[in-house]
Amino acid sequence: MAVNVLTEIVIARPVELVARYVGDPSNAPEWYANIESVEWQTPPPVALGSRMDFVAHFLGRRLAYTYEIVEFEPLRRLVMRTAQGPFPMETSYEWSAEGADSTRMSLRNRGEPSGFAGLAAPVMAAAMRRANQKDLNRLREILETTSRR
Template sequence: MAVDVETEIVIDRPRAEVAAFCADPDNATRWYRNITAVEWVTAPPLAAGSRLAFVASFLGRRLSYTYEVREHVPGERFVMSTQEGPFPMRTTYTWEDADAETGTGTLMRLRNDGEPSGFAGVAAPMMARAMRSANRKDLALLKQVLEG
């Protein structure tokens, strides 16, 4: 069973600022509650093909995985994916002006999708609920960090 979780939030900061902060792997531990470390596997700067090693905790388990950047359109879209472990996943960030007329604020969407296998596949509905909850908390923290 596939997992596809999308959450969104409006942040009262310019889109370029929000996107630059979120797409910088060195900021991940500031707004993702479950990510404890990020290490560059390939040398900066960030570009398609960049690889990043993450350490996180999720559902009480320590996870280590490597994301590869698939797409990076500054200020618009950032996509990375991992093929490792029982839960290959893609993470997509998109940003757009929250108020198209005035260009103020940013609507950010965070999407995690993947095709878990083995036990992870059986637990997919529970994982999706946990991911949605975690993503909402992460986006709320991001809003606090950037607007604070």
């Protein structure tokens, strides 16, 4: 069974600021509760083909996987896919203006877990949805209350 989780939020900051911050995977451990670390395999900044190693904790398990940037439209869309790891996963971000100084951001996680993970897909999707909403709320808090961004 496939997992396809879409979460959205409006952040009271311009698209350029939100997309620049979120589009830099080095910032992920700051706003994603479950991401412990990100290490670049290719030199930054983000470009098509960029690869990064992520270490995360999800549903009580440590996960290590490599994401590769497969789509990148600056200030509009970023899509990463696992090149290796526990199951094929795609994470995408989209940003659009919401009024003069706000951004609507969507975060989508899609994947095809197999084996036991495939059987647990509905539970996994619900847990992802909750975690993503918390992470987007944390992102909004960081970007709306921190002047250094």
